[in-house]
Amino acid sequence: MRRRLAGIAILGLLALTSAACGGGGGAGSSAEPAAGPATITMWTRAATQAQSERLVKAYNSSHKNQVKLTVIPTDNYQPRIAAAAGAKQLPDVFAADVIFVPNYTAQGLFLDITDRIAALPFKDKLAPSHMKLGTMDGRRYTLPHTLDLSVWFWNKDLYQKAGLDPEKGPKTLKEFAQQATTIQDKLGKDGKVHGTFFGGNCGGCYVFTFWPSVWAAGGQVMNPEGTTSLNDRPPMTEVFTIWRELYDKKATGPTAKEEQGPTWTGFFPKGEIGVMPMPSTTLGLMPKDMKIGVTPIAGPDGGESTFVGGDSIGISSTTKNADAAxxxxxxxxxxxxxxxxMAKNKDVLARTDLAGNKYSAEDPRVVLINSLVAKGQTPFAPRFGQTFNDPQGPWLRLAREAMFGDASKLPQLNAEITKSLQQ
Known part of the structure; x- marks a missing residue:
């Protein structure tokens, strides 16, 4: 999870290899498919290994064509893609963090599959945020592969002990802060329980958990082109203010300021946190006897949204097996x-029309999570990784000043974000 949120795009290496990769059509658009059943190659990063393996196993057991899957450590994934692109040795199919798909598309790594997607009877039901980032100049290059959404979890047992209604989670960010404060005041005296928690030294964590409150309030963090930052104005500044007050009240736990990402989701499953933003994929990993409520992330005064993360998948531009892929x-x-x-294993679905399927219907929380796919956003920026995920990047400096330092520096730091986005 940490690397999914905090990974840094190796765009310099991609830039060096882009000339060798060809355009969006690529060699695969005209290559002859192999006669008879084909075996195609697929790469994915370790972060989506479980879902990818399940899909490949199910496909291989029911089709004459076969998929040979290679799982690559997440830390090494982007350099491997860049090297393979330069050598024209990309696999037939590869997945990628949805945030970095625009960069891969711009480098010509994916085959144009616009017409193929248009022929799908459910083309308008595919996760809209993933489809948006896989589109360039009106052409489509990828499909959703796995989805991970940001939501609020609350611990029902802690709510009851603190005198809160265990069946009513927060509907606004202000209510979130009130409930977290109540947990802290009533149960936090021994230092083992805390109202909430967040990754205070992790750029990707801020993006994943704070930005949905901005979207829920009707705001934006960037212009549509991903070249101008809007993070020094409301509602972003109001979101920072509410969270900073929680930190100042010591309701966020003693390690939030230093949390770089590796353990930011590890405290809630231990029963130590009252309410906090969490990745939806962790719901199935929670202790079986833990009573957990799930609700959409809201803005200061209401609304709901989510950061739609995860991976998209496409056919490489150099494949010779485009039809099989x-x-x-x-x-x-x-x-x-x-x-x-996917649904059988409590994964978030890539199709909005299947949100209420027979498996998710068994758990209203899963239905709610699936329903957010159509409401959430995945921000687009050609230089997203360097600007927002890089621990040395300008976004983390702005967030930390807003949370722990001098908020008057936000306009200056916001200008640095914009400068980074436009490089």
């Missing part, structure tokens, strides 16, 4: 794959 990719979007493979 598409057969696999389109199958992963089918009802059979989405329901019997």
């Amino acid at each position: 598409w057969d696999f990719l389109s199958w992963t979007m089918s009802e059979d794959a989405q329901v019997e493979v």
Whole structure:
């Protein structure tokens, strides 16, 4: 999870290899498919290993074509993609963190699959945020692969002990702060329980958990082109103010300021946190006897949104097996794959029309999470990684000043973010 949020794009290396990668159509658009059943190659990063393995296993057991999956350590994934692109040795199919898909698309690494997507009967039901980032100049290059959403979890047992209604989570960020403060005041005297928690030294953590409150309030963090930062104005500044007050009240735990990402999701499962933003994928990993409420992230005064993270997947521009690759990719979007493979394992679905399937219907929390796919956002910026994920980047400096330092520096630091986005 930490690397998914905090990974840094190796764009310099991609830039060096882009000339060798060709354009969006690529060699695969005209290559002849192999006669008879084909075996295609697929790469994914370790962060999505479980979902990828389940999909490949199900496909291989029911199709003559076969998929040979290679899982690459997340830390090494982007350099491996860059090196393979330069050598024209990309796999037939590869997944990528959705945030970095625009960069790969611009480098010509993905095959144009616009017409193939247009022929899908459920084309308008695919996760809109993932589809947006896989589109360039009106052409489509990727499909959703895995989705991870940011939501608020609350501990019902701690709520009850603190005198709060265990069945009513926060509906606004202000209510979130009130409930976290109550938990801290009533149960936090021994230092073992805390009202909330956040990754105070992790740029990706701020993005994943704070930005949905901005969107829920009707605001934006950037212009649509991803070249101008809006993080020095409301509602972003109001979100920072509410969280800073929680920190000043010592309701966020003693290590929030130093948290760089590795353990930011590890405290809630221990029963130590009252309410906090969490990745939706962690719901299935929680202790079985833990009573957890789930609710959308809200703005200061209401609304709801989510950061739609995860991975997208596309056909490489150099494939010689485009038809076989598409057969696999389109199958992963089918009802059979989405329901019997993904939903059965409590994964978030890539299709909005299947949110209320027979498996998710067993748990209203899963239905709620699936319903947020259509409401959430995945921000677009060509230089997202260097600007927002890089621990040396300008976003983390702005966030830390807003949370722990001199908020009057925000306009200056925001200008640095914009400068980074426009490089």
